[in-house]
Amino acid sequence: ETLGMADRSSIVKQDYRNLSGEFDRVVSIEMIEAVGHEFLPTYFSKIADLLTTDGAAMIQAIxxxxxxxxxxxxxxxxxxxxxFPGSNVPSISAMVEAVAQKSDLRPTNIFDFGYHYARTLREWRIRFLENEDKIAKLGYDENFRRAWVYYLCYCEAGFEEGYTGDVHLLLTKPACNLAKGFPA
Known part of the structure; x- marks a missing residue:
């Protein structure tokens, strides 16, 4: 809304397999981890089906x-x-192979910013601890708060040491010409 683009975008909260329509762009932020390894080809096939012939998708994935x-x-x-019971953190190769199996999408760019994500998690932890009294007043008990701090530290260490990554995977349809840029 702030950028005056509310009429040109939408946020959809539903099972990706039930989506319909046609979109010039799809953005999926850290949702792929809930898909499961065996369903990666279906996920990318669905994205391809939803995109226009010159469409592009940006997938953010741990x-x-x-x-x-x-x-x-x-x-x-x-x-x-x-x-996240039942989750699956895919590898880059697993995603690229799944894209090739059931879609006409092509990986155009992969950017791994996992090392930088460690700082994000550190900042979240600092702010969480600074506001722990307020969080407790919301009804979150000490066990939850300690588990949350542990989770943030666990993830921070994983990204810092390269045990996990966080990537932006840009996928494009065959007719997508990135040299023309994205629509204004």
Whole structure:
């Protein structure tokens, strides 16, 4: 609204498999982790079906390094047990392979900013701790608050050490010409 673009964009909260329509752009922010490894091809196929012939999609995803991904699929960690049960953090290769399986999308750009995301998590933790009294008054008990601080530290360390990444994956349809830029 602030930028005067409210009439040109929408936020949709529903199962991606039930979406219909046609869009010139799709943005998915850290939702892919809820899709599951076996459904990655379906996810990218649906995005391709929703895009116009010159469309583009930007996917923000927490990622697991390729060399650890097959082992990760066999394990259960703190995040998948306590925070996001059933989640799957894909590798970049797993996403790119899934894109190729069932869509005409092509990966145009991949930018990993995971190291910088560690600072974001650190700042969130600092602000959380600075406001802990207010948070307690909202009804969050000490166990929850301690678990949340642990979660933020756990994730911060993962990004700082490169155990996890956070990427922007730009996918384009064959007729998308990025040299022309994005619509104004």
């Amino acid at each position: 990622t697991m390094p390729d060399h650890r991904y097959s082992q990760y699929l066999k394990e259960v960690d703190y995040i998948r047990t306590r925070v």
